Amino acid sequence: MARESFDKEIQFLRMLALAGGAYSRQQFADRLGISVHTYDKTLRYLKEMLSTLQQDGSQEHGTELSEGLRYNYYESADPLLLFLFRAKSLKETESARLTLLLTALQTQELTAKDLQDICSEQLPADFPLPDEKTVRGDLKYLVEVGVIVRLNGGRPYRYKAANDLIDRLSDDELLDLFDYVDVIANTQVPSVQGYLLRATLKKALLKRGFDPEATEIHRYKYHYHSRILDEAHLYTIFRAIRQCRKLNFLYLSPKKGKNYASQNTNPLFERESEGVAQSVLPLRVIYDHQYGRWYLIGHGPRLGLMKFRMEGLTQIEEGESVSEEEFADRLASAQTQLQQSWVIDTLRPVKIIARFFNPDRSGANFVRERVEAQGQWGSITDESDSTFLYEITVNGIYEIKPWLRSFGSSCEVLEPAWLRQEFIAEWKEIRDYYESVRENL
CATH class of the missing domain: 3.30.70 (Alpha-Beta Plaits)
Structure with missing residues (x-):
C-alpha cells in the first residue's frame, strides 16, 4: 500500500470511529479535504480489504465495516483498527502471494520451488506469476519476522510455519496465554503487536473447537481509536531515533480542522497544501494516558524544541543523519525542558x-x-x-x-x-x- 494511501486510510478510519454517522458524505469529505468521489472510492477499498483479510473462514467472516465501527464492550478493538496494519506497506500482489505461502506452510514442509509451483497454480489469472528469486525473497522476509522457520538440512532448504509454541500448548495453557495477551494488549502501550498476537491465538482456539464467547472472560477494556491508529508511526520514529536521523513530514495541526492532505501528483489538480512541511530531529515519544494521545518531541533548526500530536503526521520520510554527539546534546536539552512537564508542557x-x-x-x-x-x-x-x-x-x-x-x-x-x-x-x-x-x- 502506498504511504500516502495509508495516511488517508488512518484519518478516514479515525473520523469514522469518532464521528460515526454524524457527518454526511459531503461533510465527511470536506473535513478530510477530499472529494465525494474519493470518499466513496476509499470506503469501497476499505470494505474490499476487510473482506479479503476475512477469507480465513473465521467466525468473524462477513463482518461489515459498519459493525466494526460499533463499539462493543465485550470485544477488543479489532478487526477494524488492525486490518490496516495487516495490509500496511504490502502491494496487492504481495499480500496475495504471502497469504498463499503461509497457508501452504501451515500443514507441510516445502521448498522454494514447491511454493513457486503453488503460486503458479493458485494465484488469480490477472496477477503476475513470481519467479524463484521473488519467492526466495518472500521466504527470507518471513523468516526474519519469525513467521516461518528454515529447517536444518542441505539444499534445497525446506520451510514450515513457526507454530511450534502454539501446537505444544495444552488447551488450558493456550487459554491462559490468550487471557494474558488479552489483558496486556488492552492495557499497555504500544499494543498493536499485542492485538495481532491476540488475533492469532483466538484463531488457534477456534481451530480447537472453542466457542469464541468462551475466550472473552475479561470485561475491562482500555482502548482509544487514535492511540492504536497512531502506532503506525511509532516504528518509523523509533528507528530514526536509534539511527540519529531526521524525519521529514507534512504536519496537519488538529486545531486547523483538516485531517488529511493529498500529495499533488497531478499538475492539473495541484493545489496549496493545508499542512506545514517539517524537518525535525526526533528525540522522544510521549504518551498521554488522559486523552489517549501520542506526541513526538523533536528539535527543529529554527524553533528548537518542537512538539507534535502524532495524529497530524503524514507523508513521513527519513532524512539526513546527525552525529551522536549532536543528538545527545539535543536530547539532554529536551529532557531538561520537560523535566517538570505533566505531559509535554514547557510553560513557566x-x-x-x-x-x-x-x-x-x-x-x-x-x-x-x-x-x-x-x-x-x-x-x-x-x-x-x-x-x-x-x-x-x-x-x-x-x-x-x-x-x-x-x-x-x-x-x-x-x-x-x-x-x-x-x-x-x-x-x-x-x-x-x-x-x-x-x-x-
Missing part, C-alpha cells in the same frame, strides 16, 4: 497544592491510591484522618488541570489562588447548568 513552572478527601466509608481508599499511582513526582502529606495534601511543581496548569478536575468533590485546590478561583468559577458554571428550568417542574 507553577507550584500547586491540593487537598484530597478520603472516601467517607471503610474499605479501599481509591482516592489515595489513584493519587499515588498517577501523581508522578508530587509529594503527599497526611493532614488529618479524612484529608491529605498533594504538592507538585509542574510546567503550566493546562495539562494537570483536567486531572485535578476529574476527582470532583474529592479534590480542593488551595494554591495558587488564581487557579483556585478558576475552579470555583467552573464549578459554579456547572451548578448553573442544573438549575431548574421551571419552578414547578
Whole structure:
C-alpha cells in the first residue's frame, strides 16, 4: 500500500470511529479535504480489504465495516483498527502471494520451488506469476519476522510455519496465554503487536473447537481509536531515533480542522497544501494516558524544541543523519525542558497544592491510591484522618488541570489562588447548568 494511501486510510478510519454517522458524505469529505468521489472510492477499498483479510473462514467472516465501527464492550478493538496494519506497506500482489505461502506452510514442509509451483497454480489469472528469486525473497522476509522457520538440512532448504509454541500448548495453557495477551494488549502501550498476537491465538482456539464467547472472560477494556491508529508511526520514529536521523513530514495541526492532505501528483489538480512541511530531529515519544494521545518531541533548526500530536503526521520520510554527539546534546536539552512537564508542557513552572478527601466509608481508599499511582513526582502529606495534601511543581496548569478536575468533590485546590478561583468559577458554571428550568417542574 502506498504511504500516502495509508495516511488517508488512518484519518478516514479515525473520523469514522469518532464521528460515526454524524457527518454526511459531503461533510465527511470536506473535513478530510477530499472529494465525494474519493470518499466513496476509499470506503469501497476499505470494505474490499476487510473482506479479503476475512477469507480465513473465521467466525468473524462477513463482518461489515459498519459493525466494526460499533463499539462493543465485550470485544477488543479489532478487526477494524488492525486490518490496516495487516495490509500496511504490502502491494496487492504481495499480500496475495504471502497469504498463499503461509497457508501452504501451515500443514507441510516445502521448498522454494514447491511454493513457486503453488503460486503458479493458485494465484488469480490477472496477477503476475513470481519467479524463484521473488519467492526466495518472500521466504527470507518471513523468516526474519519469525513467521516461518528454515529447517536444518542441505539444499534445497525446506520451510514450515513457526507454530511450534502454539501446537505444544495444552488447551488450558493456550487459554491462559490468550487471557494474558488479552489483558496486556488492552492495557499497555504500544499494543498493536499485542492485538495481532491476540488475533492469532483466538484463531488457534477456534481451530480447537472453542466457542469464541468462551475466550472473552475479561470485561475491562482500555482502548482509544487514535492511540492504536497512531502506532503506525511509532516504528518509523523509533528507528530514526536509534539511527540519529531526521524525519521529514507534512504536519496537519488538529486545531486547523483538516485531517488529511493529498500529495499533488497531478499538475492539473495541484493545489496549496493545508499542512506545514517539517524537518525535525526526533528525540522522544510521549504518551498521554488522559486523552489517549501520542506526541513526538523533536528539535527543529529554527524553533528548537518542537512538539507534535502524532495524529497530524503524514507523508513521513527519513532524512539526513546527525552525529551522536549532536543528538545527545539535543536530547539532554529536551529532557531538561520537560523535566517538570505533566505531559509535554514547557510553560513557566507553577507550584500547586491540593487537598484530597478520603472516601467517607471503610474499605479501599481509591482516592489515595489513584493519587499515588498517577501523581508522578508530587509529594503527599497526611493532614488529618479524612484529608491529605498533594504538592507538585509542574510546567503550566493546562495539562494537570483536567486531572485535578476529574476527582470532583474529592479534590480542593488551595494554591495558587488564581487557579483556585478558576475552579470555583467552573464549578459554579456547572451548578448553573442544573438549575431548574421551571419552578414547578
